[in-house]
Amino acid sequence: MVKKYETPMLDVLEEGQWPSFISGIRRLANEHPSEFINNITHSLLGQLEHSYETRKGYWKGGTVSVFGYGGGIIPRFSEVGDAFPASREFHTLRVQPPAGNYYSSAMLRQLADSWEKYGSGLVTFHGQTGNIMFIGTTTDNTQHFFDEINEYGWDLGGAGPCVRTAMSCVGAARCEQSCANEHKIHRLLVNNFMDDMHRPALPYKFKFKVSGCPNDCQNAIERADMAIIGTWRDDMGVDQDAVKAYVESKGRKYIIDNVVNRCPSQALSLNDDDTLEVDNRNCVRCMHCLNVMPKALSPGEDKGITMLIGGKRTLKIGDLMGTVVVPFMKLESDEDYERLVEIAEEAIDFFAENALEHERTGEMIERIGLVNYMEGIGLEIDPNMISNPRESSYVRLDEWDQEAEKWNEAQAEKAAG
Amino acid sequence: MSENATPRPPTESGCPDGFQYMHPVMIKNFGNWDYHEDPEPGVLLHVAKSGDKIWTVRCGTQRILDLFTLRKLCDIADEHADGFIRFTIRSNVEYMVAKEEQVQPLIKAIKDAGFIVGGTRNSVAMISHTQGWLHCDIPGTDASGVVKSMMDELIDEFKEWNMPNRVHITTSCCQINCGGQGDIAINIQHTKPPKINHDLVANVCERPSVVARCPVAAIRPALVNGKPSLEVDEKKCICCGACFPPCPPMQINDAEHSKLAVWIGGNHSNARSKPSFQKLVAAGIPNNPPRWPEATAIVKRILKVYKEDAKDWERINDWVDRIGWPRFFELTKLPFTKFHVDTWRGARKSLNASTHIRF
Numbered sequence: 001m002v003k004k005y006e007t008p009m010l011d012v013l014e015e016g017q018w019p020s021f022i023s024g025i026r027r028l029a030n031e032h033p034s035e036f037i038n039n040i041t042h043s044l045l046g047q048l049e050h051s052y053e054t055r056k057g058y059w060k061g062g063t064v065s066v067f068g069y070g071g072g073i074i075p076r077f078s079e080v081g082d083a084f085p086a087s088r089e090f091h092t093l094r095v096q097p098p099a100g101n102y103y104s105s106a107m108l109r110q111l112a113d114s115w116e117k118y119g120s121g122l123v124t125f126h127g128q129t130g131n132i133m134f135i136g137t138t139t140d141n142t143q144h145f146f147d148e149i150n151e152y153g154w155d156l157g158g159a160g161p162c163v164r165t166a167m168s169c170v171g172a173a174r175c176e177q178s179c180a181n182e183h184k185i186h187r188l189l190v191n192n193f194m195d196d197m198h199r200p201a202l203p204y205k206f207k208f209k210v211s212g213c214p215n216d217c218q219n220a221i222e223r224a225d226m227a228i229i230g231t232w233r234d235d236m237g238v239d240q241d242a243v244k245a246y247v248e249s250k251g252r253k254y255i256i257d258n259v260v261n262r263c264p265s266q267a268l269s270l271n272d273d274d275t276l277e278v279d280n281r282n283c284v285r286c287m288h289c290l291n292v293m294p295k296a297l298s299p300g301e302d303k304g305i306t307m308l309i310g311g312k313r314t315l316k317i318g319d320l321m322g323t324v325v326v327p328f329m330k331l332e333s334d335e336d337y338e339r340l341v342e343i344a345e346e347a348i349d350f351f352a353e354n355a356l357e358h359e360r361t362g363e364m365i366e367r368i369g370l371v372n373y374m375e376g377i378g379l380e381i382d383p384n385m386i387s388n389p390r391e392s393s394y395v396r397l398d399e400w401d402q403e404a405e406k407w408n409e410a411q412a413e414k415a416a417g
Numbered sequence: 418m419s420e421n422a423t424p425r426p427p428t429e430s431g432c433p434d435g436f437q438y439m440h441p442v443m444i445k446n447f448g449n450w451d452y453h454e455d456p457e458p459g460v461l462l463h464v465a466k467s468g469d470k471i472w473t474v475r476c477g478t479q480r481i482l483d484l485f486t487l488r489k490l491c492d493i494a495d496e497h498a499d500g501f502i503r504f505t506i507r508s509n510v511e512y513m514v515a516k517e518e519q520v521q522p523l524i525k526a527i528k529d530a531g532f533i534v535g536g537t538r539n540s541v542a543m544i545s546h547t548q549g550w551l552h553c554d555i556p557g558t559d560a561s562g563v564v565k566s567m568m569d570e571l572i573d574e575f576k577e578w579n580m581p582n583r584v585h586i587t588t589s590c591c592q593i594n595c596g597g598q599g600d601i602a603i604n605i606q607h608t609k610p611p612k613i614n615h616d617l618v619a620n621v622c623e624r625p626s627v628v629a630r631c632p633v634a635a636i637r638p639a640l641v642n643g644k645p646s647l648e649v650d651e652k653k654c655i656c657c658g659a660c661f662p663p664c665p666p667m668q669i670n671d672a673e674h675s676k677l678a679v680w681i682g683g684n685h686s687n688a689r690s691k692p693s694f695q696k697l698v699a700a701g702i703p704n705n706p707p708r709w710p711e712a713t714a715i716v717k718r719i720l721k722v723y724k725e726d727a728k729d730w731e732r733i734n735d736w737v738d739r740i741g742w743p744r745f746f747e748l749t750k751l752p753f754t755k756f757h758v759d760t761w762r763g764a765r766k767s768l769n770a771s772t773h774i775r776f
Contacts, residue, residue, distance in 0.1 A: 009707040016569030024483035051550035055672035067424035098435035105491035125504040128595040173443040176450040191431035214687035288688040295452040
């Protein structure tokens with residue numbers, strides 16, 4: 001006998017034009033052939049209604065894992081399980097999506113069939129860390145479900161103090177702004193750290209995110225411990241006939257107001273013949289003009305990536321954006337990609353050894369200083385890493401001469417090629 | 418049982434290869450796209466250097482999908498979109514087709530199935546969020562319900578291109594802020610210190626870790642009623658809730674005093690200005706299920722002014738940079754209070770040390 005609950009507050013969320021998650025859960029509760037699914041979703045609705053009435057959450061964490069792993073599952077035990085027994089255990093499995101979040105309907109159906117056997121029937125594509133979230137099942141069933149989908153190519157993601165599931169944008173598969181093979185970067189980086197993902201033993205989480213251009217659709221600079229952003233270092237591509245066509249269709253004022261004047265480094269000028277002059281040495285690769293005129297303007301040919309480290313949200317010391325640690329590197333040869341993975345290994349090793357418990361990389365850098373961090377992971381400092389040099393005179397400069405000499409030597413070496 | 422005696426070792430396969438699920442036109446033209454156009458709201462047309470084209474139709478869903486809905490999305494893919502689906506970072510569904518004549522039947526099928534086509538270019542995009550009371554262990558509200566309520570009211574802005582530039586809204590049920598930075602963010606802001614169940618602390622919480630989590634060093638170990646526990650210096654406490662996840666007996670959520678706050682101007686993109694963090698504009702908004710009308714009203718008020726006053730391509734942060742914060746508060750008629758003046762580390766950088774004042 002399926003136990004049902006009155007849910008007057010949730011019922012209100014079935015109204016309105018936007019698709020309702022409550023209607024979906026209710027359909028599982030009332031119409032799905034599986035009694036397990038009917039029970040667990042009715043019970044879930046009951047507890048959720050109780051939360052709406054009392055304005056409190058009633059889930060508690062715990063320890064649930066699959067054989068061989070220490071993470072990847074978000075355990076949920078109900079604090080009000082006596083009142084809502086069928087959803088007393090309601091664990092979520094975090095499963096890594098393919099790079100770029102591509103699926104075939106056949107694969108989604110296969111995942112749905114497996115989840116139907118072992119879970120509540122609720123799933124989200126994707127959580128904010130990038131995982132497929134299979135929401136709601138018992139401890140036993142987490143193992144059964146994982147065993148089944150792992151057989152056909154799906155692996156758990158990260159949860160807890162570990163390397164987390166990575167994210168990458170739609171990328172070179174569909175986007176003309178892409179300056180990198182996001183797919184390859186994403187998989188190469190994260191798949192190198194499966195041990196650090198599945199057996200949480202770091203001070204805290206470590207996230208990779210990959211965006212193919214500085215529009216940063218994956219929010220990597222703000223949300224990733226290591227952000228990889230595609231960029232270019234030669235001249236941007238300009239199709240002057242297409243520029244003229246934009247001027248023709250939009251008007252000169254529109255192009256001046258919305259393209260030329262919005263350039264943050266004043267690197268654009270509209271010529272008298274309606275062609276565009278670009279000061280490429282001063283272009284900061286912000287993407288604005290390319291976004292407005294995608295037919296006329298494009299990234300250059302000499303593509304690569306910029307790496308930033310240390311982005312994170314509020315707790316504990318406040319929000320931090322990532323900081324540039326590699327202004328530009330090519331990603332073409334196998335050696336280039338090996339070097340990328342090597343930097344990531346250095347970053348994670350240094351994090352593991354030097355961060356305090358529950359401290360993110362960005363917070364550690366704030367505590368020890370960027371210079372110490374750069375030395376720790378074996379990268380050279382560069383003026384592209386700062387917005388401005390120090391404003392405070394409270395600093396010891398004993399070794400100024402040696403440091404200046406180091407810079408001069410490096411510049412001379414560069415000039416010699 | 419025998420299966421318990423010989424547990425199956427996992428295959429640590431990691432992140433799957435997406436190429437196996439990619440439309441053949443996208444594989445063929447990988448890295449060789451030329452430009453894109455926006456034929457109509459919710460539809461993208463990408464043109465490759467080879468001349469090949471791919472149309473994308475984007476639609477919004479309820480994000481927390483039941484299997485009926487997931488299979489409905491698959492049916493649409495099979496019947497109208499060559500069997501391919503992808504998801505955006507804001508949990509929209511994207512169908513990709515290689516022939517123009519597939520586009521309108523696809524749009525019709527999506528709409529007939531109850532999903533909402535839109536969310537491209539200068540629209541209000543789908544609100545990014547996580548679960549809330551449905552599944553999280555520390556939530557102050559139900560992000561899923563807030564989002565459903567707001568999207569019901571913002572649905573026309575999702576379907577159209579009415580905004581000066583794209584608007585990314587986020588919502589979060591605690592200060593961990595899984596929704597992330599947004600042009601507009603609707604986040605829980607607690608206003609009272611945690612209520613401590615001293616009978617449970619010693620058994621449930623690793624006390625030194627909890628002490629270490631506090632951003633303002635307001636927590637210290639204490640003996641309460643003869644039991645080892647923790648106490649909070651309530652004058653120092655900033656009600657952030659950082660102690661609650663590692664120590665559930667320090668209950669921070671409060672039916673009355675956990676409020677919603679609205680922040681604006683968070684922007685991840687490097688376009689025009691550098692990426693920016695969101696700034697507080699409104700707080701003390703009741704956490705009012707099932708429809709949260711007060712929060713939605715403030716979001717709509719901000720959107721209305723932005724739509725009227727911002728210039729083309731200005732995101733909300735660009736717009737406020739141009740008009741200044743006094744004008745923002747004047748135009749939106751939101752109260753400016755002492756709480757808008759930052760007091761955290763580095764706060765002086767946010768003060769106006771100039772005579773740059775608009776009259």
